[in-house]
Amino acid sequence: MRWDLLGVVFKKEVVDSLRDRRTLAMVLFFPVFGPLVLAGTLTLVSREAREVDQKPVALPVVAAERAPNLMAFLNERGVEVKAAPADPAAAVRLGDADVVLEIPADHAEALRAGRPAPVKLYLDESRRTSHSAVARVKSLLEGYSRRIGVQRLVLRGVHPAAVTALAVEEVDLATPQSRAAMLLSMLPYFLIIALFTGGMSVAIDATAGERERQSLEGLLLHPVPRSAVVLGKLLATATFAGVALLETTVGFGFVPLLVPLETLGFSMRLDVSVLARILALMLPLLLLVSAFILLVASRARTFRAAQSSVSFMMLVPATPGIVLGLVPIKLKLWMLAIPAFGDQLLVNRLLRGEPVEPSQMALCMSSTLLWAALVTALTIRAFQDEKFLFGKA
Amino acid sequence: MIVLSDVKKRFGDVEALRGVSIAVADGQVTGLLGPNGAGKTTALRIVYGVMTPDSGTASVDGHDLATDRLAAQARLGVLAHAQGLYPRLTAREHVRYAGQLHGLRGPALEGRIGELAALLEMEEFLDRRADGFSQGQKLKVALARALVHDPRNVVLDEPTSGLDVAGTRAVRALLGKLRDEGRCVLFSTHVMQEVSAVCDRVVVIARGQVVADGTPEALKAATGKSTLEDAFVAAIGTEEGLG
Numbered sequence: 230m231r232w233d234l235l236g237v238v239f240k241k242e243v244v245d246s247l248r249d250r251r252t253l254a255m256v257l258f259f260p261v262f263g264p265l266v267l268a269g270t271l272t273l274v275s276r277e278a279r280e281v282d283q284k285p286v287a288l289p290v291v292a293a294e295r296a297p298n299l300m301a302f303l304n305e306r307g308v309e310v311k312a313a314p315a316d317p318a319a320a321v322r323l324g325d326a327d328v329v330l331e332i333p334a335d336h337a338e339a340l341r342a343g344r345p346a347p348v349k350l351y352l353d354e355s356r357r358t359s360h361s362a363v364a365r366v367k368s369l370l371e372g373y374s375r376r377i378g379v380q381r382l383v384l385r386g387v388h389p390a391a392v393t394a395l396a397v398e399e400v401d402l403a404t405p406q407s408r409a410a411m412l413l414s415m416l417p418y419f420l421i422i423a424l425f426t427g428g429m430s431v432a433i434d435a436t437a438g439e440r441e442r443q444s445l446e447g448l449l450l451h452p453v454p455r456s457a458v459v460l461g462k463l464l465a466t467a468t469f470a471g472v473a474l475l476e477t478t479v480g481f482g483f484v485p486l487l488v489p490l491e492t493l494g495f496s497m498r499l500d501v502s503v504l505a506r507i508l509a510l511m512l513p514l515l516l517l518v519s520a521f522i523l524l525v526a527s528r529a530r531t532f533r534a535a536q537s538s539v540s541f542m543m544l545v546p547a548t549p550g551i552v553l554g555l556v557p558i559k560l561k562l563w564m565l566a567i568p569a570f571g572d573q574l575l576v577n578r579l580l581r582g583e584p585v586e587p588s589q590m591a592l593c594m595s596s597t598l599l600w601a602a603l604v605t606a607l608t609i610r611a612f613q614d615e616k617f618l619f620g621k622a
Numbered sequence: 623m624i625v626l627s628d629v630k631k632r633f634g635d636v637e638a639l640r641g642v643s644i645a646v647a648d649g650q651v652t653g654l655l656g657p658n659g660a661g662k663t664t665a666l667r668i669v670y671g672v673m674t675p676d677s678g679t680a681s682v683d684g685h686d687l688a689t690d691r692l693a694a695q696a697r698l699g700v701l702a703h704a705q706g707l708y709p710r711l712t713a714r715e716h717v718r719y720a721g722q723l724h725g726l727r728g729p730a731l732e733g734r735i736g737e738l739a740a741l742l743e744m745e746e747f748l749d750r751r752a753d754g755f756s757q758g759q760k761l762k763v764a765l766a767r768a769l770v771h772d773p774r775n776v777v778l779d780e781p782t783s784g785l786d787v788a789g790t791r792a793v794r795a796l797l798g799k800l801r802d803e804g805r806c807v808l809f810s811t812h813v814m815q816e817v818s819a820v821c822d823r824v825v826v827i828a829r830g831q832v833v834a835d836g837t838p839e840a841l842k843a844a845t846g847k848s849t850l851e852d853a854f855v856a857a858i859g860t861e862e863g864l865g
């Protein structure tokens with residue numbers, strides 16, 4: 230390999246790109262976007278979480294007058310009892326009310342007789358937005374039930390602890406928290422986007438741009454092995470993509486300092502050791518993504534065509550991230566061999582503070598490296614093809 | 623010394639070159655003359671190593687392009703068909719890049735850039751970015767790139783296209799100078815006056831074949847015509863594609 234010539238090509242591409250304001254803007258500002266979006270959304274979510282806890286729940290009740298004590302109990306705990314709509318079931322189905330409580334006619338009678346007194350809850354399990362209201366009302370009703378029960382036991386001379394076989398401690402994972410967790414699973418994808426946005430302009434300029442500008446022929450007529458040309462361009466692309474990756478990673482490191490994550494009830498592991506391991510994990514992917522953009526952009530005839538195909542390709546590694554956000558996936562070894570997917574799985578585990586074996590890291594990294602070498606070889610072959618050079622591919 | 627022997631090249635259904643053989647001698651300016659689409663650019667692209675022939679061979683100073691491309695390209699200075707520049711690089715950086723790709727470094731390279739800038743009268747725009755260069759300025763940059771490594775062989779594809787009278791005269795003077803320095807100069811053109819003005823030898827190419835080869839005088843004599851233009855028309859057998 231002619232390393233000196235590779236260096237000449239590399240240096241030219243870097244100098245050329247540094248003078249392009251659009252490239253600079255893409256590389257400098259775009260990667261900060263991911264951490265900013267994450268911090269912003271987390272702030273909103275945590276504010277919402279706090280509000281949900283404090284906000285009085287409005288509870289429509291059918292025939293509230295049949296259970297005055299229960300109403301007083303609910304009132305004390307921040308529930309605003311309202312008159313119920315004419316058709317409670319329809320109101321819940323249509324989403325006009327999150328939950329409706331009905332006190333049947335025999336409620337007071339049963340309560341007095343010491344039998345389980347019926348109450349009826351209208352709710353829609355499939356409606357995610359009402360989950361927290363439903364859960365709150367349910368737990369209040371259980372609290373009331375327990376309180377009456379305890380009073381009855383005391384009256385009969387039994388210690389209340391006797392009927393409490395389990396001491397259940399609840400860790401609430403209701404809506405705001407799970408949304409934050411979903412955001413967290415999108416975080417690895419932000420890192421991949423950083424690779425694309427950082428490397429994209431340089432790679433396109435060095436391939437489709439050269440062709441559109443008609444400077445490619447003038448480059449390839451020099452006594453330089455095509456592999457040196459491609460590797461020089463690859464290295465320049467990887468440099469810019471690497472800067473973007475570093476920015477995003479460091480940016481994520483600042484998120485815990487900006488957002489009170491404790492109010493969300495989970496802790497995100499974003500300390501230096503985790504960030505360092507994430508960076509190491511992303512290094513082979515940096516090469517693969519750079520080679521991949523270079524190959525895709527080489528195939529395009531014009532700058533614009535290259536831009537749209539690369540932007541489209543950016544969606545490919547997004548898919549596993551979205552799937553991870555919606556469906557919990559049990560990590561299997563073969564998954565780690567899929568580039569981008571394996572990386573996202575492992576980054577996710579690192580962020581959640583779950584154990585990641587060095588062997589898992591090694592498998593993921595070496596598989597990605599292998600792919601990077603393959604894609605680079607394909608790009609070199611494209612540069613050796615005169616049909617590619619003269620746009621007849 | 624540039625040699626093409628029995629070079630054939632086909633693009634799909636089009637036979638661009640059907641067995642072209644030319645030996646271009648040192649110390650001469652050889653003009654490759656032909657109508658548009660005759661195969662001039664394809665022949666030159668094969669010489670400077672960005673296209674490979676389907677059959678036949680091309681070599682520069684004995685180095686075969688197919689087996690020893692880098693050595694052949696190192697002995698060539700090329701003004702390519704496409705002369706696109708990098709808009710964000712200065713004229714000096716363009717010439718420097720070319721020199722570095724030829725393996726030149728340091729003071730030797732910088733000195734050579736200075737020489738070429740003086741020779742081609744580029745000082746005024748040497749450190750300006752190429753964005754917005756005139757046709758003439760672009761050509762000067764391309765010529766300086768072609769000559770930066772002091773090549774023994776020089777290949778130029780339509781070097782005067784798009785130039786004004788002064789620019790055309792300057793290029794012709796340069797071609798003469800390169801010949802007087804003993805280099806092998808091969809250039810393509812479809813402009814008749816150019817050939818009579820600077821060529822020691824004319825190779826007329828039409829429909830992918832060499833149809834005439836010799837001094838301008840010999841060409842006139844062989845076709846029995848008094849002007850080169852008539853001789854050219856007689857040689858290619860049609861007036862089609864004359865520019």
